[in-house]
Amino acid sequence: MNLFLNDLKRLPTLFIGFILLAFGIYLTKLSGLGMSSWSVFHDGLSIQLKLSFGVITQLLGLIILLFSMLFLKTKVGLGTILNVVFVGMFIDIFAILIPNKPLTLIGNIVYLVFGVLLLTFGRSLYISSKLGAGPRDGLFVRLVRITKIDVKYIKPAIELVVLIIGYFLGGNVGLGTVLITLVSGYLVQFFFKVLHFDPKTEKQSNIFSFSKKRNLE
Numbered sequence: 001m002n003l004f005l006n007d008l009k010r011l012p013t014l015f016i017g018f019i020l021l022a023f024g025i026y027l028t029k030l031s032g033l034g035m036s037s038w039s040v041f042h043d044g045l046s047i048q049l050k051l052s053f054g055v056i057t058q059l060l061g062l063i064i065l066l067f068s069m070l071f072l073k074t075k076v077g078l079g080t081i082l083n084v085v086f087v088g089m090f091i092d093i094f095a096i097l098i099p100n101k102p103l104t105l106i107g108n109i110v111y112l113v114f115g116v117l118l119l120t121f122g123r124s125l126y127i128s129s130k131l132g133a134g135p136r137d138g139l140f141v142r143l144v145r146i147t148k149i150d151v152k153y154i155k156p157a158i159e160l161v162v163l164i165i166g167y168f169l170g171g172n173v174g175l176g177t178v179l180i181t182l183v184s185g186y187l188v189q190f191f192f193k194v195l196h197f198d199p200k201t202e203k204q205s206n207i208f209s210f211s212k213k214r215n216l217e
Contacts, residue, residue, distance in 0.1 A: 007078055007205050010129040014079050015086070017126025022090030024119025029053065030101050031111035034174025036119065037159030037166065037181055038136055044169025054092030058084055064135035074142045077132015077205035084135060112176045120184050124191035131205045141199045151192070151199060152185035159184075 028035045035043060039053075046056045061084040068074035102108045127133050133141045140155045147154065159181055167173050192199060 007131055010131055011078075013129040014082065014126050014131050017122045017124075017129065018083065018086050019090055020118045020122030020125065022087050022122070023094055024115045024117070024122055025087075026091050026094040026098070027111045027115030027118065028176060028180065029115075029172070030098065031108045031115060031176060032101055032172070032174070033108050033112045034176030034178070034180065035172060036184065037163035037177070039166075040171035040173055040177060041162040041166035041169070042171070044166040044171030047170045052092050053095070054088035054090075057088030057091060061088070061135040064139060068135065068139050068142065072139070072142045072146070074138045075132060075204050075206040077130075078207060079126060079129060079131030079205065080134060080138060081132075081207070083126070083132075087134065112179075116176075116180055116184065116187070120187035121191050124188050124195060124197070127199070127204075128192065128195040128197040128202075130202060132207075133204060138204075141204075144199050148200070151189045155185040155188065156181055 025036070025039055029039060029043070034040075042053055042056045042060065045051075045060065046053050049056065051059075065074075065076070065080065065084060069076060102111055123134075123137060127137055127141065132138070140151065140158055143149075143154050143158070144151055163173070163177065163181065
């Protein structure tokens with residue numbers, strides 16, 4: 001019970017991270033200068049399947065989560081499940097609240113830069129809550145632990161693969177995509193250090209530990 005209550009106390013940090021992540025993703029999309037690799041993938045699927053960007057984010061998150069659980073033995077925390085539900089939802093909400101693109105190139109660049117900073121900080125923040133990494137982030141965090149290779153190398157490698165697939169699906173690729181691919185891994189690792197979080201050693205919450213704890217009691 002105490003374990004579950006401790007997880008609940010970290011929910012505000014988790015949701016702030018979700019909101020910042022979703023806002024950052026949407027700003028890069030709105031900039032028109034290129035999105036992150038995963039966003040290009042989501043954009044391509046959205047075009048092909050005629051579903052909203054947020055819904056695609058949710059559906060793909062669920063698929064990746066199941067894959068990670070089955071083949072990489074990735075832990076599923078409360079935050080992992082909430083990520084699948086809420087990040088895509090927040091993106092679609094921002095699309096309703098801020099529907100118009102910037103009218104100038106300067107505005108597009110500002111959206112892109114702030115988008116990159118927000119999405120990388122939001123990602124680092126919610127992972128640091130230790131309530132369970134989201135499906136995509138859980139994938140690279142788990143691979144970091146398995147391979148002992150830094151985030152700044154593992155993350156770009158994964159994103160290069162999804163970027164190529166997203167491009168051929170018709171996703172929006174631009175110079176901003178190249179920038180995000182090159183710097184996002186370094187920024188995430190930098191924000192991890194700022195937040196005093198080490199993905200190689202810090203343990204994420206596991207929902208199955210609740211039942212184990214209860215059985216021990």
